[in-house]
Amino acid sequence: MKKQKNFIFKCSNCGHEEPKWLGRCPECGEWNTLIETASSDSAAGASRGRHAKTPYSYPLSSVDPQESVRISSGIAEFDRVLGGGIMKRATILVGGEPGIGKSTLLLQAAAAVRTQGRVLYISGEESAGQVRMRADRLGIMDRDERGGDRIEICCVSALEDIKIVLEAVRPVVIIVDSAQTLHTDMAGLTPGTVNQMKYCSWEMISWAKEHDAALFLVAHVTKDGAIAGPKTLEHMVDAVLYFEQNDGDCRFLRAAKNRFGSVDEIGIFTMGEKGLSTVEDPSLLFLVSREGELPSGVATAAVLEGSRALLVEIQALTAPAKGAVSRVFSDRVDQARVSRIAAILEKHLNLRLSDQDLYINVAGGIRITEVGVDLAIAAALYSARTDVPLPVKTAIAGELSLAGEVRPLRRLAGRVKAGKSLGFETFIGPASDEANMDLTAVKDIKSAIRTLFAPSSDHA
Numbered sequence: 001m002k003k004q005k006n007f008i009f010k011c012s013n014c015g016h017e018e019p020k021w022l023g024r025c026p027e028c029g030e031w032n033t034l035i036e037t038a039s040s041d042s043a044a045g046a047s048r049g050r051h052a053k054t055p056y057s058y059p060l061s062s063v064d065p066q067e068s069v070r071i072s073s074g075i076a077e078f079d080r081v082l083g084g085g086i087m088k089r090a091t092i093l094v095g096g097e098p099g100i101g102k103s104t105l106l107l108q109a110a111a112a113v114r115t116q117g118r119v120l121y122i123s124g125e126e127s128a129g130q131v132r133m134r135a136d137r138l139g140i141m142d143r144d145e146r147g148g149d150r151i152e153i154c155c156v157s158a159l160e161d162i163k164i165v166l167e168a169v170r171p172v173v174i175i176v177d178s179a180q181t182l183h184t185d186m187a188g189l190t191p192g193t194v195n196q197m198k199y200c201s202w203e204m205i206s207w208a209k210e211h212d213a214a215l216f217l218v219a220h221v222t223k224d225g226a227i228a229g230p231k232t233l234e235h236m237v238d239a240v241l242y243f244e245q246n247d248g249d250c251r252f253l254r255a256a257k258n259r260f261g262s263v264d265e266i267g268i269f270t271m272g273e274k275g276l277s278t279v280e281d282p283s284l285l286f287l288v289s290r291e292g293e294l295p296s297g298v299a300t301a302a303v304l305e306g307s308r309a310l311l312v313e314i315q316a317l318t319a320p321a322k323g324a325v326s327r328v329f330s331d332r333v334d335q336a337r338v339s340r341i342a343a344i345l346e347k348h349l350n351l352r353l354s355d356q357d358l359y360i361n362v363a364g365g366i367r368i369t370e371v372g373v374d375l376a377i378a379a380a381l382y383s384a385r386t387d388v389p390l391p392v393k394t395a396i397a398g399e400l401s402l403a404g405e406v407r408p409l410r411r412l413a414g415r416v417k418a419g420k421s422l423g424f425e426t427f428i429g430p431a432s433d434e435a436n437m438d439l440t441a442v443k444d445i446k447s448a449i450r451t452l453f454a455p456s457s458d459h460a
């Protein structure tokens with residue numbers, strides 16, 4: 001076969017490809033990141049050549065649906081984000097900043113899944129000793145000695161070596177920590193490039209699928225959130241989970257993609273002396289306990305995160321704009337959402353906000369994307385601007401339309417129940433057909449504000 005010389009220049013930061021070398025990547029703007037690599041076409045060609053098997057098809061009805069059986073990770077929050085457990089043959093990318101707890105999470109999961117067969121932990125970053133120390137700290141080694149299957153460790157990162165180990169161990173779960181350390185003699189010239197990582201990951205994925213194993217690929221994400229290399233793996237894997245941290249020690253695991261489940265679920269963990277533990281009642285993290293009256297600008301929202309209703313404290317502050325245009329400072333709720341709610345308040349309640357800078361925060365640092373948070377943000381902004389506190393023990397849920405209507409919400413009864421269990425006595429939300437609900441229904445922003453601020457409605 002004629003040897004193809006198919007080289008391109010690929011950015012090691014974002015994966016962008018250029019036919020010729022440039023000092024600066026036109027895509028992400030990083031300097032000196034373009035590296036000569038074999039183009040993915042030639043890499044794919046190479047891999048086809050090596051696994052020359054006759055292609056064949058078979059009746060779909062002959063496929064054993066048992067293949068899609070799930071294994072529990074032993075960690076309820078992790079299973080929830082995965083969509084009910086680890087799917088056999090699936091590849092799951094676990095991304096996050098260094099130090100967030102990716103290795104810890106996967107080692108904890110390894111301890112649980114080893115009852116199903118061998119787990120192979122491929123560590124390209126840490127020595128076997130370091131992984132062992134972590135395992136001891138997590139208290140998962142003593143159980144190992146009682147028999148059953150085990151966690152095997154291997155500290156190689158060359159694909160060719162890994163394959164030899166895979167064939168010998170035949171694991172049911174493979175953990176690659178991290179994908180960025182994988183390399184091979186195939187796929188171009190320079191080790192450590194995005195193309196190398198992609199090629200090796202693809203080979204690992206194929207091995208796992210062929211051998212009924214589940215594969216976890218760990219990927220480091222840099223501080224500024226540029227997921228660079230790992231981003232290029234997203235389309236090859238079945239699920240993409242990102243680990244993120246708030247200002248405290250609470251960590252959130254979110255699915256950015258999940259072929260076998262919903263992407264709405266989040267897992268909430270705290271890191272302790274013995275690894276990650278799940279948080280029993282997450283609402284306690286997002287509420288601030290206070291005696292007596294609330295300060296102005298504080299409202300409690302009942303939102304849904306996946307299948308779970310959470311109560312979170314929304315804090316708002318309005319201050320005269322420092323510039324000619326007012327600005328929104330909000331990193332936990334989308335800024336466009338805050339601007340829209342401010343416009344609704346301005347229009348329908350004549351509340352002047354356009355000369356104010358608006359600050360919105362969520363206690364506990366959780367990012368809220370659910371529509372049901374609208375009304376609580378409106379109430380918090382109104383309270384901040386008028387300096388009138390909201391009534392205590394009141395939880396709010398509702399989506400606002402541009403016309404100022406409070407729109408119906410999913411699973412309202414679940415939110416009310418969650419609020420009740422945390423001691424909230426009054427619940428303000430949209431009218432609903434759901435029975436047995438102790439809720440004060442409001443139809444629009446005007447009636448909501450009137451209900452919430454009734455004794456001082458002259459501020460409107």
Ligand code: TYD
Binds near residue numbers: 098102138272273274
């Ligand atoms: P690690 O899992 O190594 O993070 P990653 O693989 O994402 O880089 O976790 C690193 C941090 O967690 C480190 O700062 C130490 C801390 N840690 C604990 O606080 N308790 C523990 O039991 C363990 C294992 C780690």
Ligand code: MG
Binds near residue numbers: 099102103104177
């Ligand atoms: Mg690690």
